[in-house]
Amino acid sequence: MRTFSKGAAPAELEEYRRTSGATWNSVTGGTKKVLRSAHRREQSGVCVYCLRRLPKDTDAAPAIRIDHVRPRATHPELTFAWSNLVASCLGNTSRKDHCDPAKGERAIPLHPIETLGLEARFEYRGGKIKPAKTGDTDARDAIRLLNLNGNGLVSMRKSVLDELRRRLTPKGGGAFSRRALELQLARVKEDDSFAPMLRQRIKKKLQKKLR
Numbered sequence: 001m002r003t004f005s006k007g008a009a010p011a012e013l014e015e016y017r018r019t020s021g022a023t024w025n026s027v028t029g030g031t032k033k034v035l036r037s038a039h040r041r042e043q044s045g046v047c048v049y050c051l052r053r054l055p056k057d058t059d060a061a062p063a064i065r066i067d068h069v070r071p072r073a074t075h076p077e078l079t080f081a082w083s084n085l086v087a088s089c090l091g092n093t094s095r096k097d098h099c100d101p102a103k104g105e106r107a108i109p110l111h112p113i114e115t116l117g118l119e120a121r122f123e124y125r126g127g128k129i130k131p132a133k134t135g136d137t138d139a140r141d142a143i144r145l146l147n148l149n150g151n152g153l154v155s156m157r158k159s160v161l162d163e164l165r166r167r168l169t170p171k172g173g174g175a176f177s178r179r180a181l182e183l184q185l186a187r188v189k190e191d192d193s194f195a196p197m198l199r200q201r202i203k204k205k206l207q208k209k210l211r
């Protein structure tokens, strides 16, 4: 996870929430499409929970889910609050689901908009995610509820790390210079899958250079 910032709510959402008798289930397909596009822009095209790149919608079905961070069941007053709405992947990359489908109607202890400094709360090892500090039970519980170490996600992270390893291996052998590593770090974009993991990996290599 990392912390995302929110912009203004799309006008369509504001308009709809003022309609009398408005319920989430009766939001039209057209309005939901507008909301999905707005979320993709705000989240640089990645899932708010696992941070992998969100697949493109197909004509048959959307490839993302709009999630209420604080569930509608316990926080009905936040049903249309833009600050409570995020975009999650469908989580179906393996038999064990993750992200919104895994957590369902349960609340997670960390809020991807309101909890500041989320990126630093997690570490990555061998494709797995773990709390950066032992004893960070909120980070641990968020990983468990979202099933962020499901087989599908771990193997996706591993292949992204393999690709990074290739990028960080100079063609003629040897090791990258500090300057080259800094350039690679600057090249990590928010719309890359698992950007925080990539940043951590490159920073670790840089720290070794500084020792």
Ligand SMILES: [Zn+2]
Binding pocket: 047, 048, 049, 050, 051, 052, 088, 089, 090, 091, 098, 099, 100
């Ligand atoms: Zn996800």
